Amino acid sequence: MLMASRCVAKPSGATTTTPRLSRRHIAANATSAPNSSCTARLPPLKKPSKPPPPLLSRPKLPVPVPTTTSDDTAGSEDARKTPSSYSVRAPPSSSGAGDVLRLLDALRFPPDEELYISLLRDCADTEEVAFVHAHIVGRSAAGGLPLPLANRVLLSYAACGDTGAARQVFDGMLAKNVMAWATMVSAYSDRCLHQDAMCLFAHMCREVCGLADDCYAHAIVAVLRSCARAGERRLSQQVHALIIKLDRVRGDVGSSLVQLYSEVGGLHVGARKVLMMMMQNHWKEPVSEAAWTSLITACHRDGLLNMAIDVFRDMVSAGVPRSSFSLSSILAVFAESQNHGWSGQQVHADAIKRGMDTNQFVGSGLVHLYAKQGQLADAARAFEAINGEPDAVCWNAMAMAYARGGRYREATRVMYQMKAAGMNPSEVMSSAVRSACFR
Numbered sequence: 466m467l468m469a470s471r472c473v474a475k476p477s478g479a480t481t482t483t484p485r486l487s488r489r490h491i492a493a494n495a496t497s498a499p500n501s502s503c504t505a506r507l508p509p510l511k512k513p514s515k516p517p518p519p520l521l522s523r524p525k526l527p528v529p530v531p532t533t534t535s536d537d538t539a540g541s542e543d544a545r546k547t548p549s550s551y552s553v554r555a556p557p558s559s560s561g562a563g564d565v566l567r568l569l570d571a572l573r574f575p576p577d578e579e580l581y582i583s584l585l586r587d588c589a590d591t592e593e594v595a596f597v598h599a600h601i602v603g604r605s606a607a608g609g610l611p612l613p614l615a616n617r618v619l620l621s622y623a624a625c626g627d628t629g630a631a632r633q634v635f636d637g638m639l640a641k642n643v644m645a646w647a648t649m650v651s652a653y654s655d656r657c658l659h660q661d662a663m664c665l666f667a668h669m670c671r672e673v674c675g676l677a678d679d680c681y682a683h684a685i686v687a688v689l690r691s692c693a694r695a696g697e698r699r700l701s702q703q704v705h706a707l708i709i710k711l712d713r714v715r716g717d718v719g720s721s722l723v724q725l726y727s728e729v730g731g732l733h734v735g736a737r738k739v740l741m742m743m744m745q746n747h748w749k750e751p752v753s754e755a756a757w758t759s760l761i762t763a764c765h766r767d768g769l770l771n772m773a774i775d776v777f778r779d780m781v782s783a784g785v786p787r788s789s790f791s792l793s794s795i796l797a798v799f800a801e802s803q804n805h806g807w808s809g810q811q812v813h814a815d816a817i818k819r820g821m822d823t824n825q826f827v828g829s830g831l832v833h834l835y836a837k838q839g840q841l842a843d844a845a846r847a848f849e850a851i852n853g854e855p856d857a858v859c860w861n862a863m864a865m866a867y868a869r870g871g872r873y874r875e876a877t878r879v880m881y882q883m884k885a886a887g888m889n890p891s892e893v894m895s896s897a898v899r900s901a902c903f904r
Contacts, residue, residue, distance in 0.1 A: 562593050
């Protein structure tokens with residue numbers, strides 16, 4: 466047999482032809498000895514190189530804590546007032562104010578006033594504000610904090626609800642502007658410390674000269690709210706006179722004054738006069754819907770239905786846009802008034818025009834209105850027009866309407882439908898339906 470693996474030396478430059486090998490020859494070559502001199506050998510495999518060294522862990526930066534030394538506090542009155550809690554580490558928080566300050570301390574980069582104000586604005590709780598405040602005091606000069614920075618610290622404490630810390634900052638301010646006074650008065654009013662708010666406002670009127678500032682309006686709104694909650698008539702009248710003197714019977718101040726007279730009993734006429742004054746200053750600032758609605762609600766609460774209807778008519782004549790809040794309030798008035806069914810239908814038409822008839826509050830008012838007038842078909846149509854699933858108030862109004870109209874089967878069906886919708890009927894409605902069924 467001719468060996469396919471035989472080698473023949475050939476001169477250079479000679480051309481040779483490689484004979485074609487059959488499958489039998491290929492198999493014979495595969496089973497030949499590996500020590501043949503003409504067998505092609507693969508290069509040896511390279512050994513795997515050494516694995517790369519592990520990455521070094523990130524070095525931890527030192528985290529110095531802002532502390533005060535005897536040299537720094539020698540001439541600083543604010544530093545002497547700094548409690549020991551100022552030297553604690555920053556608490557973990559979502560805003561990251563403490564992390565930013567710790568990083569800046571590690572890099573020995575002193576923060577500026579704008580950075581402090583930005584960090585204080587992002588603080589979420591009192592502990593964060595206290596840490597940033599401590600950092601500010603530790604780096605402040607002997608003259609105290611700058612006024613914008615002190616106002617921002619005061620506002621941050623007040624926003625977090627810590628009126629005690631806010632009052633300490635307020636008392637430690639060497640100079641106070643209108644914003645500082647207004648922030649402190651609003652903080653007391655928001656925390657229902659109405660007597661403190663009213664006393665501080667009276668002190669503010671004696672100390673502050675620039676009463677025409679816009680921040681002064683916020684203090685007036687806060688003290689009017691406190692007067693309304695505390696039922697203080699004498700101070701509210703003095704504040705009213707001050708508002709007239711400053712020509713501030715408009716906007717939020719005028720609305721707060723109307724709400725004050727509305728909540729304090731027997732002062733509905735005064736509230737209506739304030740509304741008329743606000744209408745005269747309409748070119749300066751439009752009258753809000755909340756002012757009108759608060760007076761309508763107060764008149765309804767005290768049984769002055771005709772006055773409530775007159776106030777609503779003045780509101781419509783003034784061109785004030787109506788929302789579901791005002792429409793539902795006047796519908797409750799029309800439901801209890803006598804011989805004003807046509808007015809209720811006009812309100813219904815206005816609600817349809819504005820697309821408010823599908824609102825749950827307006828729909829409940831319409832159901833209650835038509836049920837009181839005995840128009841059960843109109844009440845059912847108003848109930849079916851409510852967008853989405855009616856709430857418990859709508860179901861109760863519809864069931865009570867059927868029960869009062871003597872349609873006991875429909876009232877019972879509404880109760881079962883209400884339970885199927887996942888709401889439990891009230892005890893008043895259940896007892897009313899039962900008593901009506903057993904008559």
